[in-house]
Amino acid sequence: MTRPLHPTALVTGGNRGLGRAIAEGLIARGCHVTIGARDTCAGQAAAEALGASFARIDLQDPETYFAAVMEAQGFDILVNNAGVLGEASLLSPASDFDEAMEVMVTAPLDLIRLNAARWRETGWGRVVNISSGWGAHAEGLEGPGAYGVAKAALNALTRALARDLPDGVKINACCPGWVQTRMGGAGATLSPEEGADTPVWLAMLPDDGPSGGFFRNRQLIGW
Incomplete structure (x- = not known):
């Protein structure tokens, strides 16, 4: 099916940095964007500044993102951008392994599952998983702590x-x-x-665009 004239999009971690820039780029291309963020004040301020909607989403609290998706009746575009970066060794009691896997693997998969019904109904959807070369086996899986492992798992999900x-x-x-x-x-x-x-390019891919790939600078890179 043809892309909607004004696709709806959810960008997690969209209140600042890369997520905010992705949200801004999608808005410039005619999308109706919802910024998902844990911090209500920061999220609402960013949404107001950009002309976006806001949903309080804590990726360690499934009820928050379930509510956001149900209220919107699903999104055409899902950008799994939110992430955490810890330094502690995987062998350390201070390891952030559980948090990293929740935020960067489990929640993205949950969000994809929650939106799948809309995509089946409309016949159109785009998912962009923000990963990293630090999670690529081809580049030595160099991410610190649990970060590289979680990003590698996100790549595998993709x-x-x-x-x-x-x-x-x-x-x-x-x-x-x-x-x-x-x-x-x-x-x-x-x-x-x-x-x-x-990320914005991938979110707006035409019907003959790629799927199941890993990209940097709009070029395929190794897993």
Whole structure:
């Protein structure tokens, strides 16, 4: 089916940094965007500034994102952007493994499942999983703590779900590069707007676009 004239989109972690830049890029392309964030004040302020909607979503609290998706009756575009970055060894009692897997693997899968009914009905949907080269086996799985493991698992979900999603739905992962965000730091080489280019492109892919791939700078990269 043809893409809706004004697709609805949910961007998790959309109140700042890369997520906010992705939301802004989608709005510029005619999408009705909902920003999902844990911090209500920050999320509402960002949504108001961008002309977006806001939904309080805590990816460690499934009831919050279940409510957001049900209220919207599903979204045409899902951008799984929110992430956590810890430094503790996987062997340390301070490891953030459980949190990392919840935020970057379990919740994205839940959100995909929750939106699948809409995609089956409309015959069109796009999923963009914000991953990282730090979660790529091809690049040495160099992410610290649980981060690289969680991103590698998100990559695996991307490949597997490309087989299972309804016709007309495309799912891809991407590495936005080293972006100037709270996570990336001020010394990063890319602005949020530059980092958002590939995610926004994937969210708006035409019907003959790719699915089940891993991209950086709009080019396929190794898993």
